[in-house]
Amino acid sequence: MAAEHQVAPESGERGELLNIGQVLDLLREDFPGLISIPKIRLLEQDGLIAPHRTASGYRKFSHRDVERIRYVLRMQRDHYLPKKVIAEHLDAIDRGLEPPEPGPVVPTVPTVALSSDGIPSPDSFRRTDNLRLSRKELVKIAEVSDELLRELEDARLIAAVRGYYDTDALVIAQTAKELAAFGIEPRHLRGMKAAADREVGLVQQIVAPQLRTNDPAARARAAETAAEVAALSVRLHATLVKAGLKQP
Known part of the structure; x- marks a missing residue:
């Protein structure tokens, strides 16, 4: 699987958990205008991420969670994939499989037929x-x-x-x-x-x-x-x- 589509495996380093503000800071530069605290909460609501919860109810994110969010945002921004398809990709990754390569971002633009000298035929x-x-x-x-x-x-x-x-x-x-x-x-x-x-x-x-x-x-x-x-x-x-x- 290409590096662009990889999600980091579970590291198990539970001591490196991040709060939601820190996650926002990590992703804001790469996804300006696309990432926000409500967006992160929505991804959790949709089941695309599952951050840990402290006894007081605060969300704590692993680096694996951050990579999953990064993957979701990239697929939405660059390939316009719906959440249902992204969820299938993440499930495949979780099961050790490779997700399919995303299709074209938009319909393929037909090539204008030109004659050999570049003048339209x-x-x-x-x-x-x-x-x-x-x-x-x-x-x-x-x-x-x-x-x-x-x-x-x-x-x-x-x-x-x-x-x-x-x-x-x-x-x-x-x-x-x-x-x-x-x-x-x-x-x-x-x-x-x-x-x-x-x-x-x-x-x-x-x-x-x-x-x-x-x-x-x-x-x-x-x-x-x-x-x-x-x-x-x-x-x-x-x-x-x-x-x-x-x-x-």
Whole structure:
């Protein structure tokens, strides 16, 4: 079992028992905002830890208890595991077994289909997925700040749909973060959004006649046409930028 997932075995050093305040001090630095005295009490209530009690009723924690709390917090923070699953892991550890490796933190993000030169192909425009990310998940996966995400939303580059963000929002956030390293802020990208909207309008104008019919085959052809035209439009746009940069 990887060191990240290990819980220290029972040491038997009962003279090193800690009070709840000392446990809080040990864990606060690694889990800021996640650990508190009520949280520790809740873990005991849920049966995930079982601290000793003095004759007067005070909780006393062994170093093994501290490691169990650390494990619970890590699994909740890094892998979003529910308490029921964490309890199963701890039971396996108690019985000398190794818990299973945690699965992905979030649904696997589909890879955008790109042609060999890095320009999106028609397949990338046909791609559909059901990925829905919460705001917290988007910030975590894209590794962007809440402030940058708000600026992208203010610039209308990203928008949540019914409270969730899709794959495109993730790619936009990641790309905007990389551009920010060069001093390009979301407000500077409004022109790109306007240009993209014009390209979308052009594609929609081309397929509009096919979409006005009730013929399913015609509507399917409209989707194919939209993907082809969109890919060609992006290729032309990228090539024009490339050619413009070559000019003295």
